[in-house]
Amino acid sequence: MAKKNPAKAPAAPKKVEELMTGTTVFNVPMPADLKALKGMSPIVIKQPYQIDYIHSYGQDSPFFAGLSNGKLLGTKCRKCDYTWANPRLACTHCGRETEWVEIPQSGRVHTFTTCYFGGEEFLKETPFHLVLVEFDGVDTLFLSRLIGPVEPEEIRIGMKVKAKFRRNSQLKPSDVYFVPAE
Amino acid sequence: MVSGGVSKFAKARPDATFQKMVKESFDYAMKDVPKLKLSMIDGSVASYFSDHFTRQLMAGIMAVDYLGLCPKPNKRIEGGGATGGLCFQAGWEAIASGRMNVCAAFGFETMSHVPTWKGNEFIALASDVNFDYPIGGFYSGYYAMMVNRHMHEFGTTVEQLAMVSVKNHMNAYGNPYAQKRRKLTIADVRNSDMVAYPLTLLDICVMSDGAATCILADEETAFKLTDRPVKITGVGTGTDMMRMADRPHGEVLLAPNEKKSDYRKLKYPGVHSFRAGRSAGLQAYKMAGITDPLKQIDFVELHDAYTSSEIQTYEDLALCKYGEGGKFVEEGYPFMPQIDYGMKLPKKGTLPVNPSGGLIACGHPVGATGLMQAVFAFWQIQGSIKKHYGDGELQLKKADRGLIHSHAGTGTYVTVSIMERGW
Numbered sequence: 057m058a059k060k061n062p063a064k065a066p067a068a069p070k071k072v073e074e075l076m077t078g079t080t081v082f083n084v085p086m087p088a089d090l091k092a093l094k095g096m097s098p099i100v101i102k103q104p105y106q107i108d109y110i111h112s113y114g115q116d117s118p119f120f121a122g123l124s125n126g127k128l129l130g131t132k133c134r135k136c137d138y139t140w141a142n143p144r145l146a147c148t149h150c151g152r153e154t155e156w157v158e159i160p161q162s163g164r165v166h167t168f169t170t171c172y173f174g175g176e177e178f179l180k181e182t183p184f185h186l187v188l189v190e191f192d193g194v195d196t197l198f199l200s201r202l203i204g205p206v207e208p209e210e211i212r213i214g215m216k217v218k219a220k221f222r223r224n225s226q227l228k229p230s231d232v233y234f235v236p237a238e
Numbered sequence: 239m240v241s242g243g244v245s246k247f248a249k250a251r252p253d254a255t256f257q258k259m260v261k262e263s264f265d266y267a268m269k270d271v272p273k274l275k276l277s278m279i280d281g282s283v284a285s286y287f288s289d290h291f292t293r294q295l296m297a298g299i300m301a302v303d304y305l306g307l308c309p310k311p312n313k314r315i316e317g318g319g320a321t322g323g324l325c326f327q328a329g330w331e332a333i334a335s336g337r338m339n340v341c342a343a344f345g346f347e348t349m350s351h352v353p354t355w356k357g358n359e360f361i362a363l364a365s366d367v368n369f370d371y372p373i374g375g376f377y378s379g380y381y382a383m384m385v386n387r388h389m390h391e392f393g394t395t396v397e398q399l400a401m402v403s404v405k406n407h408m409n410a411y412g413n414p415y416a417q418k419r420r421k422l423t424i425a426d427v428r429n430s431d432m433v434a435y436p437l438t439l440l441d442i443c444v445m446s447d448g449a450a451t452c453i454l455a456d457e458e459t460a461f462k463l464t465d466r467p468v469k470i471t472g473v474g475t476g477t478d479m480m481r482m483a484d485r486p487h488g489e490v491l492l493a494p495n496e497k498k499s500d501y502r503k504l505k506y507p508g509v510h511s512f513r514a515g516r517s518a519g520l521q522a523y524k525m526a527g528i529t530d531p532l533k534q535i536d537f538v539e540l541h542d543a544y545t546s547s548e549i550q551t552y553e554d555l556a557l558c559k560y561g562e563g564g565k566f567v568e569e570g571y572p573f574m575p576q577i578d579y580g581m582k583l584p585k586k587g588t589l590p591v592n593p594s595g596g597l598i599a600c601g602h603p604v605g606a607t608g609l610m611q612a613v614f615a616f617w618q619i620q621g622s623i624k625k626h627y628g629d630g631e632l633q634l635k636k637a638d639r640g641l642i643h644s645h646a647g648t649g650t651y652v653t654v655s656i657m658e659r660g661w
Contacts, residue, residue, distance in 0.1 A: 067431065076353060098252040105293065116368055142369045142481055167390065167509060169382035170435040171374060175359030178374045186379050188387075188483055188509060197483035197509070199373050208435040213390045228372045 078102060115145045118156055123232050124225030130159040130194060141191060141198040161219040162237060163191040163198070170208040189217060189234055201233040239468045239657065240340075240455050241274065242613030243267035247417045247448035247601035250350035256286070256297060257304035259449035260344050263606075264305050267342075267451045267613075271463045274453065280338035281311035285325030285345035286605035287318060290360040292348060301344065311338075318364045319543060321345065322450070322608020323644020323653030327473050329454045330655070339459045346449035347603035357445050364647055366481050378442055378544070380482065380648050382434035385546035388510040389436075394549060394564035396436045400427035401567045401581070402545035403440045403598060408579050410595025412631040415610075417446055417601035423580065427545075441545040446601030450609035452616070457660075465661060466620045471639075472528070472656035474521025476514030478507070482648040485509060491516045493556035494529040500559055512547075512649035515554030519654045522641070523556075526656040532557050532589055535656075536637050537618060538572075539611040541645035542596040548572075551643060555654070557589060576631065593618065593632050608644035608653065615640040615657050 084099065113120055119142075122129035131154035132139040133147035139157060147154050166188040174182050185202040203220075205211050217234040225231045243266030245251075245259045254262070268274060282305070284298030294300065298314040311332075315325040322345045329343030349357055362375030370380075388394050404424060410416035427440040460467035479485055487505035491513060492498065507513040519531075528534045538555070542548035549563035558566040566572065570583025572591035594600055594614040597607060617626050618637040624630030638659040645652045 074353065098254075100252050111367075113368060140484065142366075142483060144484070148479070148484075167383045167387035169379050169386060169437075170432075171376055171379040171382075172432050172434065173355070173358070174374055174376040174379070175362045176353070176355040177359050178376065179355050181374065184374055186374055186383060188383055195487075196485075199370055199481070199483050201373060213386070229369050230372050230374075 076102065116143050119143045120227045120231070123221060123229070124227060126221045128159045128161055128219060128232065129156055131155060132157045139194045139196075141194050141196045159194050160191045163189040163217060165202070165211060165213055165215045165217055166190040166197050167213060168202065168208070168211045185211060187211070187217065187234060201230065202235070203233050204235045239452055239470065239612065239616050240460050240463045241267040241271040241453040242616045243270070243451045244415050244606075244610050244613050245449045246415050247446040247603055247610075249417065249444070249446065251348075251447040252350070256292065256346045256348050256449065257301050259447065260301040260346050260451065261304055263449045263451040264342065264344060267453050271453065273463050274340070276306055279307060279310070279340045279342050279453075281332065282307050282342040282344060283315055283325050283328040283332065284312060285315045285321045285343070285609070286347055287316060287321045288347070288360055288604065290363070291351060291357070293351070301346070305342070307342065317651040318646030319541065319604055320608060320644040320646035320651040320653050321605045322610065323642065323655070324475070324608070324651065325605070326452060326608055326612050326642070326644075326655060327475065327653055329452060330470050330473060333454050333456050340453065340455045342451060342453055343609060344449065344451040345605035345609045347605045348447050349445035349603060350447050354445060370481055376434065378434040378437055381544045381546055382437045384482070384509045384550070384648065385437065385544070387508065388546065388550060391504070391510050392561035392564065396428060397424055398549065398564035398568050399436070399441055399545040400424040402542065402548045403427045404579060404581070405567070405573055406542060406592050406596040406598045407440075408577060409574060409593055409632065410599030412627065412629055413595050413600065414627055416595045416599050417444060418599045419595075420599070437544060437546065443543045443597040443602040446603040448601060448603035448606045448610070450606040450613055452609050452612045460660065466622075467660040468616050468619045469658045469660035470655055471658050472522035472524070472526030472654075474518035474523075474525070474654045476517030476521070476652045478512070478514040478649050480647065480650055482509050485513065490560060491520060493520060493531075494523070495531075495556060496559065504560060506560070510550070511560060512550060512554050512645070512652060514649050514652040515551055515643070515645065515654070516556075518643075518652045519555045522654040522656050526658075528656065531555060531641070534639065535589060535641050536639050537593055537615070537634055538589065538591045538641045538643065539594060539615050540591060540596070540641075540643040541607070542592055542598050543602060543645070545598065547645065548591065548596070551645070552591070555641065555643065574632070574634070590634060593634060608642070611642040611644065612655070612657070615642050619657055619659050
């Protein structure tokens with residue numbers, strides 16, 4: 057188990073955060089002597105960069121259908137007797153096609169963290185806990201959120217956890233999350 | 239390798255486009271070997287990691303034409319955090335295959351074009367976007383999970399992680415190319431903002447704008463250009479599953495100085511170790527004839543994107559056994575003998591790791607990073623640190639053989655290259 061440490065949650069910022077806002081400017085000054093141009097400050101502009109992207113889950117689609125029906129679906133290679141918690145339609149060991157199987161909804165914390173910062177998309181959700189869950193009879197781990205504990209000190213490797221599902225599926229892997237089961 | 243150059247890494251370089259940053263590093267390298275003329279360069283390889291950061295497809299060719307290397311061969315190399323290391327090896331391949339006599343390997347990244355948290359989102363796209371990214375894509379979170387397991391398996395402590403940060407920041411104090419040059423204590427590292435438990439702000443590298451260039455040549459040409467070329471005697475590249483959850487829990491890939499009985503209970507690599515790093519190291523050691531890396535290597539520049547990954551990498555590179563990485567730093571092996579770190583170290587400076595300051599202090603402009611390591615290692619081996627840093631404090635007395643290590647994802651691509659005194 058990780059030792060307790062004196063580290064603290066984020067404090068008030070010590071410096072002014074750079075802003076992505078600005079003022080609309082249509083013209084800039086130009087020196088009469090072109091030799092002065094090499095000493096000119098750089099011009100920095102802001103451009104939008106946003107698209108809607110059509111993403112197919114392809115052969116992994118049944119996993120997401122499973123989540124929206126309260127099931128965790130993994131895949132199994134019968135020849136290698138190897139089960140993946142996240143589906144993989146080709147066995148990485150022998151190359152054969154795998155079969156869909158339902159995996160348990162109870163497991164244990166294999167490892168964890170608490171994120172106080174994150175990628176921009178998830179920043180508003182911080183702090184949140186990430187866990188890798190291990191299951192009996194499954195050979196690989198499963199990345200998910202752990203809901204319930206407040207501080208990281210309340211989470212323990214080996215702690216029993218169980219799956220819960222969003223009522224309104226978003227067809228995202230975050231449709232499932234785990235909660236303590238002890 | 240006959241020459242190298244690095245642009246000073248900075249949080250933002252609004253004064254320069256990526257072409258100009260590459261040219262700065264390229265011109266520096268050209269100036270260092272005056273006998274090398276542009277016409278003697280047969281081609282180049284370019285590396286940059288993210289099209290999102292650059293927002294310019296085919297950026298490689300734009301640097302090539304800026305450098306005056308058209309119409310000669312060029313291609314882009316990309317592999318996450320290991321992009322620079324892969325580019326270095328691609329340059330080596332161009333020479334080793336006989337395709338080129340002289341090859342310029344250059345790389346860059348412009349990470350200042352978006353705010354830090356958007357940058358973290360871009361980086362997290364280098365995790366499986368079907369299963370991993372949507373859970374809370376954040377690389378610091380992934381590494382925090384890995385080190386929590388490392389602590390659970392082996393008893394590694396947060397103070398041992400902090401020692402890596404103190405060491406690398408202090409080393410960078412003497413490196414004018416570094417982005418962060420700070421004298422820190424273990425308490426400073428632990429008391430800085432928590433980013434992903436147990437990793438704090440000072441356990442993690444920063445985003446940078448920067449570029450680096452390595453000039454590689456065949457042996458005959460190399461000696462015509464310089465009397466102190468550095469020979470690349472071993473290369474290795476390892477890979478592992480993108481989703482760290484999918485990694486096996488099997489048997490250790492044994493290094494020549496290890497026995498199966500060393501690891502009776504260890505399930506490997508799990509999420510505590512990097513099988514790709516071990517694989518890359520073993521390939522490079524075999525090629526270079528290294529059987530006892532701790533004794534046969536003089537220094538290491540490794541990919542310390544996190545203090546934790548530096549400790550994990552000591553083990554992957556068989557500088558110590560799996561599980562002993564925390565003790566390895568605590569006992570002082572990876573520190574530099576000539577520098578005062580403000581702490582007691584029983585075995586200080588046996589095998590200095592990241593004498594330049596590493597990614598944590600120098601910065602991590604991804605496509606340039608692996609090449610930056612090669613340049614710093616090249617200068618160490620040449621004994622030219624004083625010339626290039628303006629101060630010789632970081633020059634190691636014995637630097638005949640160095641190892642450079644570049645690392646991607648949660649350990650998905652890892653390169654190891656061995657560089658030796660060639661004269």
